[in-house]
Amino acid sequence: METVILVIWVFWPIDRIMRVSLxxxxxxxxxxxxxxxxxxSVKLNAVIYFRVVDPSRAIVEVENYLYATSQLAQTTLRSVLGETEMDELLANRDKINAILRQIIDKRSEDWGIEVSAVEVKDVDLPPEMKRAIARQAEAERERRAKVIxxxxxxxxSEKLAQAAHIIGAEPAAIQLRYLQTVTEIASENNSTTIFPIPLDLFRGFLGSVAQQAAAQPPRLTAKASGEPLPAAPAKTKTEA
Structure with a gap:
């Protein structure tokens, strides 16, 4: 196994060694x-994740790549968010982060830097805007409650219409529902409640009584004075 010895020649003060973390x-x-x-007007901050992929360009092309990247991120943040509405900033933060990462990565490519992610951290709204957002959220909740x-x-109402149609087709169902309601009221309240009883409940009974009365022949009763009624004349046969 051969041992390789690496020798770096540094001509001081012309050359100097600079370490770059990858x-x-x-x-x-x-x-x-x-x-x-x-x-x-909002106040916000962000965080950038990047790394150096070309150390020579990071040292030669720019004086201080950390400071340059920070300044580039600040100006890009103000530029992009200045073209964005507040509702979009609060709702589509992932989309804004992707736009920021793409712009910063493209502009810092000449410095040998690769940006992996940009995240908007805190968005500080003015107090009056916070109150307006709270009122808007409350109005939205009230609207949803009214819709529900x-x-x-x-x-x-649709179910009641269907029930009324079914009950209307069966008259006996109305009476059963009436009796069920009376039972529920009697079980819940201890006070005395008077309800008129509809004649429809006795319609079947009255009909049967009327049929029996019509089937029987009429009977003659005694006079009010107590005298017997005259007997009916007897029928005689006639000879032909």
């Missing part, structure tokens, strides 16, 4: 005051 570097972007597209209530009433 690991991923985390760089905090200080808070920036930004005015969004819809004229809302209206849908429930619509479904209930």
């Amino acid at each position: 690991r991923t570097i985390t760089l905090d972007v200080p808070p920036q005051d930004v005015i969004t597209k819809d004229s809302v 209530n209206a849908e429930g009433e619509l479904q209930a």
